[in-house]
Amino acid sequence: MQIWKKNLLVCWFGMFVTGVGMSQIAPVMPLYIRHLGVSDRALISQISGVAFGITFIISAIFSPIWGSAADKFGRKPMLLRASLGMAIVIMLMGFAPNVYVLIALRLLQGTITGYSTSCTTLIATQTDKKNAGYALGTLSTAGVAGSLIGPTIGGLIEDSIGLKPVFFITGALLFVAFITTLLFVEESFVREEKKTVSTKEVWASVPEKSLTIVLSVTLFIITMALYTIEPIITIYVTHISNNASHIALISGLVFSASGFANIIAAPKLGKLSDKIGAHKIVLIALVAAGIAYIPQAFVKNPWQLMALRFLVGLTFGGLNPSISTLVKKITPTSITGRIFGFTVAAGYLGVFAGSVLGGQVAARFGISYVFFITSALLLLNAVWVYFKVYKKVNFS
Template sequence: MPMWKRNLFFCWFGMFVTGIGMSQIAPILPLYIKQLGVHDSGSIVQFAGLAFGITFIVSAIFSPIWGIAADKYGRKPMLLRASLGIAVVVGCMGFAHNVYVLIGLRLLQGVITGYSTACTTLIATQTDKEHSGWALGTLSTANISGSLIGPTIGGFIAENFGLQNSFFLTGGLMLIAFVTTALFVKESFTRQDKKVLRMKEIWASVPEKSLTITLFITFFVLTVALYSVEPIITVYVTQLSRTTSHVALIAGIAFSASGLANILAAPGLGKLSDKMGAHKVVLVALIVAGIVFIPQAFVTNPWQLTGLRFLFGLAAAGLGPSINILLKKITPDSLTGRVFGFNISALYLGAFGGSVLGGQVAAWLGIRYVFFTTSALLLLNAVWVYFKVYKKLNINMALYKN
């Protein structure tokens, strides 16, 4: 088996588990905070929002920093640092004795992040151009799918085995990721002792600034769309259901349906990006995703919602790998880790921003307007991509092929 395929397999597993670790706390946070001694409902909501969001905000800040370290010291050391660190920190959350310790550990988890950045950079720089779309497409399913499926897994474990075991299981899986990375992931990296560039100097070295920013924002909008329903999905399913039994489970299935579709479709759409052009896949996927969001506001039962969420996941699966392919093609190898670090930051900010957007729109306008607002964001982004990416790369296809 080629080295890049073996690395892809173990990086996918590590990124998938990392995604689960970042998000599995969402459905159990209020319950765990109450177990830690906070009983006022208002305080529980405040602490839960802070504990959930702080990891994503801090991760967005530190991802580019770890990207710089990956370019300087190698990607495998960053994988080992992040996987072992997350294993220890998430495991310790199960031993938290008050809510402040829990929030502190969630903050530390955000600082330690960098596994996804290092994985993406490693695969992007190792894989030949012929297979880069399929490889990055496969890899892109890991973090997003893990993040979407994580709340369902966390809720299931907590309901059947106890709240603390959700943390212990995730920590154990990350420990397995650390061991498999140490034993099986191979990297041929030659350290180059160069002057450490400041952020301004790094940005000055990026050849296609406008295109790069557009791709960052598109990845941000994609993640906002994925997470905009996170705060309202349980309430919406309750409104659609004729019975109150198993609402949490049904809501988890509806939320995770897009993650399952992402896993199934992204590798194939990555191959399609290699054949017809990643810029075309990005444009079509944005349009389809924006359209599919609209009927979600008019469903009459939870299973219609689940089916439409699955269709949205199929469309969204074309965005992640195609964005990564384009970033790889327009970025010098010496800057790959830094650029992918910023792209992962866009993902983390999108996860936080999507949750905030969904909650605020639902509170002010109503739940159905969450779907209309998200659809508008996707379609507006499609218009921007058409002028800034699609037309530009169609005119200058030489840029895409090089």
């Protein structure tokens, strides 16, 4: 088996588990905070929001830093650092004596992340041009699917065997990712002795600055669009299901439907992007996703919503890998890690921004407007991509 294919398998597993680890706490957070001694419902909601969002904010700050370290010291050491560090930290969350320690551990989790950045850089630099779209498409399913399926996994574990096992099982899986990375990832990395390069100097060496900005903002918007439904999903499902039983489970399945679809679509659309051009896939997928959000405001039951979320996941399957492919093509190898660090940071910020936007729009205008505004953002982004990427640059 070619080295990049073997590394792809290991990285996929590690990124999936990392995605689960970042998001599995979402459905159990309020319950765990109550378990830790907080009884006021309003305070539980506030602390839950801080504890969930802080990890993604700190990850956005540190992703470019770990991307730079990957360029300097190699990608495999960064993979080992992130997987072992997250395994330890998430396991420790199960022993948190109070909410202050829990929040501190969530903050630390965001600080030591970087597995996704290093994996993306490793596969991007090892894969030949002919297979880049397929490889990055397959890899992109891992983090997205892990993040979207994580809440369902966390909810099922909590429902079956309790709160604390959510942290212990996730930590154990991350330790398995550490072991498989240690044993099976291969990298021939030769460190170049260079003076430390500042962020300003790195940016000065980027040949396609405008395009890099467009792609990073696009990744921010599509990630935000996926997560606008996160804070309102349980309320919306309760409303359209006429207060049926198993609301938590149904809500988790609805939220995760796009993740399952992403797993199916991303490798196939990644391969297609190798044939027809990644820029075409990005444009078509943005338009399709923007249209698919509108009917979600008019569904009559959870199964219709689940089907539409699945459709959204199919369209989004073409976005992450195509953006990664374009970034790879326009970025010099020497700074690939740092640039991917910035794009991953944009994705983390999108998770946080989507959760905030969805909650605020629903509170002020109503749940239906969450879908209308998300659709408008995606379609406006498609227009921007059409003029700044599709029409101006030849990626053949």
